[in-house]
Amino acid sequence: xxxxxxxxxxxxxxxxxxxxxxxxxxxxxxxxxxxxxxxxxxxxxxxxxxxxxxxxxxxxxxxxxxxxxxxxxxxxxxxxxxxxxxxxxxxxxxxxxxxxxxxxxxxxxxxxxxxxxxxxxxxxxxxxxxxxxxxxxxxxxxxxxxxxxxxxxxxxxxxxxxxxxxxxxxxxxxxxxxxxxxxxxxxxxxxxxxxxxxxxxxxxxxxxxxxxxxxxxxxxxxxxxxxxxxxxxxxxxxxxxxxxxxxxxxxxxxxxxxxxxxxxxxxxxxxxxxxxxxxxxxxxxxxxxxxxxxxxxxxxxxxxxxxxxxxxxxxxxxxxxxxxx
Numbered sequence: 001x002x003x004x005x006x007x008x009x010x011x012x013x014x015x016x017x018x019x020x021x022x023x024x025x026x027x028x029x030x031x032x033x034x035x036x037x038x039x040x041x042x043x044x045x046x047x048x049x050x051x052x053x054x055x056x057x058x059x060x061x062x063x064x065x066x067x068x069x070x071x072x073x074x075x076x077x078x079x080x081x082x083x084x085x086x087x088x089x090x091x092x093x094x095x096x097x098x099x100x101x102x103x104x105x106x107x108x109x110x111x112x113x114x115x116x117x118x119x120x121x122x123x124x125x126x127x128x129x130x131x132x133x134x135x136x137x138x139x140x141x142x143x144x145x146x147x148x149x150x151x152x153x154x155x156x157x158x159x160x161x162x163x164x165x166x167x168x169x170x171x172x173x174x175x176x177x178x179x180x181x182x183x184x185x186x187x188x189x190x191x192x193x194x195x196x197x198x199x200x201x202x203x204x205x206x207x208x209x210x211x212x213x214x215x216x217x218x219x220x221x222x223x224x225x226x227x228x229x230x231x232x233x234x235x236x237x238x239x240x241x242x243x244x245x246x247x248x249x250x251x252x253x254x255x256x257x258x259x260x261x262x263x264x265x266x267x268x269x270x271x272x273x274x275x276x277x278x279x280x281x282x283x284x285x286x287x288x289x290x291x292x293x294x295x296x297x298x299x300x301x302x303x304x305x306x307x308x309x310x311x312x313x314x315x316x317x318x319x320x321x322x323x324x325x
Contacts, residue, residue, distance in 0.1 A: 008044075008045055008048050011058055012041060012044065012058065012062060015058070015059055015062055016037060016041075017113070017114045017115055017123030017124075018059075018123040018126070018157075019037050019040060019062060019063070019066050020033050020034065020037050020113060020114060020123070021109070021114050021123050021126050021131075021132055022063060022066055022067070022070075022152060022156075022157070023036040023037055023040075023066055023069075023070055024109050024132070024137070025131075025132070025137055025140055025148070025152050025156065026067070026070035026071075026074065026145070026148055026149065026152065027070060027073065027074070027077070027080070028079070028080030028104075028106045028107065028137060028138075028140075028141050029080060029104070029106075029107050030107050030108070030109050030110070030113065030313070030316055031107070031312075031316075032073065032077075033109075034113075036066065036069050036070055036073060037066070039069050040062060040065045040066040040069055041062075043065050043069070044061070044062055044065055047065075060159065060163060060167070063153065063157065063159075063167070064167040067149050067153065067167055067168060068167075068168070070145070070149070071145050071146065071149060071168070074145040075145075077104070078104060079141040079142070080104050080105060080106040080107070080141050081103065081105070081106060081138065081141060082105065082106050082134075082138050082234050082236060082241075082306060083100070083234045083235065083236055083238065083239055083240065083241040084232060084234055084241050085138065085141075085142075086100075086103070086239060087239070089232075089241055089242050089243040089244075089247070090240050090241065090242055090247075091247075093242055093247050093248075093250040093251035093254055094250070094251075094254055095240065097238045097240055098238060098239040098240055099237060099238060099239070100236070100237050100238065100239040101237050103236075103237065103239075105236040105237055105310075106134070106137065106138050106141060106236075107308075107310075107313060108134060108270040108271055108275065108292065108294050108306070108308065108313065109132060109137075109270060109271050110268070110269070110270055110316050110317045110318075111127055111269040111270060111271070111272060112269070112317075112318070113316065114126065114127060114132070115127065126156065126272075127200065127271075127272035128199065128200055128272065129197050129198070129199060129200070130197065130198040130199055130200045130272055131156045131196065131197060132271045132272050133198075133200070133271050133272055133273055133296070134270070134271045134273065134294055134296070134304075134306060135191070135296060135304065136191060136195070136196065136198075137271070139185075139186050139189040139190070139191045140152075140186075142185055142186075142189055143182050143185055143186075146168060146170075146178060147178045147179075147181055147182040147185070148182070149168055150164060150168070150175055150178040150179050150182060151178075151179060151182040151183075151186075151196075153167065153168075154175070154179050155179070155196050155197065156196070156197075161175045161176055161179075200272045200273070201297045201298055203297070203299075204273065204274045204295065204297035204298075205267075205274045207226060207274075207295075207297045207301065207302060208267070208274040208275075208276065208295050208297065208302070209267070210222075210226055211223060211226050211276075211295070211302060212265040212267070212276060214226065215263055215265055215278070216263050216264065216265060217261075218256045218261035218263070220249055220252045220253055220256070221249075223248075223249065223252055224245055224248065224249040224252075226301050226302050227245045227248055227249075227301050227302050227303075228245070228298070228300045228301045228302065228303045229244065229245055230243060230244060230245075230303065231243075231244065231245055231248050231301070231302060231303055231304065231305070232303065232304045232305070233247075233248045233251060233305050233307065234304075234305070234306045234307065235291075235306075235307045235308075235309065236306070236307075236308055236309070236310070237309060237310065238309065248305075259280050259282075259290070260280065260281070260282060262280065262281040262282075262287075263278060263279065263280050263281070263287075263290075264278075264279045264281070264287045264323055265277070265278055265279070266279070266319070266323075268292070268317050268319070270292075270294045270317070271294060273294055273295060273296060273297075274294075274295050274297065275292065275293060275294045275295060276292075276293050276295075277289065277291075277292055277293075277314070277317065277319045278290045278291045278292075278293060279322070279323050281325065284325070285325070286322040286323060286324050286325055287322060287323040287324075287325065288321070288322050289311070289314055289319060289320070289321050289322060290309075291307045291308060291309055292307075292308040292310065292313060292314060292317065292319075293305055293306070293307045293308070294306045294308070
């Protein structure tokens with residue numbers, strides 16, 4: 001490896017987490033985001049001789065490359081929703097499951113991938129500020145790609161409008177206009193301007209720990225006591241979803257009836273939010289990986305749980321396919 005290559009790797013490596021977060025917000029897929037970060041680094045390395053540090057920082061230059069790579073990729077991709085973005089909630093928690101395997105669902109992002117360098121990593125602040133939370137990224141998917149890019153570059157990364165205009169080949173007034181339209185769309189989705197940069201809930205982990213204890217006891221009343229009145233339960237790739245504490249509780253009764261009461265829950269973290277891997281045991285065998293669950297919490301309790309039946313995601317979180325009894 002040449003000295004030039006080593007210098008480039010040394011300078012660019014600390015920005016990988018932030019670039020991954022940026023590409024994930026644009027694409028809604030952790031796997032696609034990892035591919036685009038690799039493409040960004042390859043493009044940057046090939047063009048390193050054209051980088052002029054007097055005109056832009058390395059951070060801005062890499063985000064320019066990543067943004068345009070994402071915009072190109074999005075020309076051939078549809079948006080990634082959650083079930084609640086595709087229809088009304090179900091009114092019967094015991095209705096048959098309606099698979100939606102053809103839908104490119106919004107994926108969760110493991111916290112460990114964004115801050116590989118620990119709390120001091122530049123991307124760690126994105127998690128602490130709540131800019132990667134699942135509900136916000138889901139709302140971003142409603143935006144046209146260029147509006148999405150403007151929102152992320154301006155509101156999340158804090159880049160000046162003129163710089164953003166130069167990055168995406170637009171005028172400064174066009175950037176201001178795109179940002180206003182993006183904010184209006186998010187507002188209609190229930191994300192106010194002040195909620196784009198909303199701190200993560202510090203008490204959420206403790207609340208979810210109590211949820212874990214109740215789940216492992218198969219204690220539905222205790223689970224329901226931790227929920228808000230309007231708690232939402234979504235289960236991609238299933239199209240079914242439910243709203244309200246009563247419907248959530250009735251669905252949990254169904255889960256324990258179908259899968260039994262013997263569960264183990266492993267705490268993880270996704271999108272700056274508390275999450276768990278749920279393992280279920282049948283008979284005398286090991287506990288088998290069942291779902292990955294990402295929680296939204298607040299002072300009133302757990303308000304949202306996105307339950308992923310997605311084996312292709314589990315390796316990203318370093319999860320074993322089974323646990324010994």
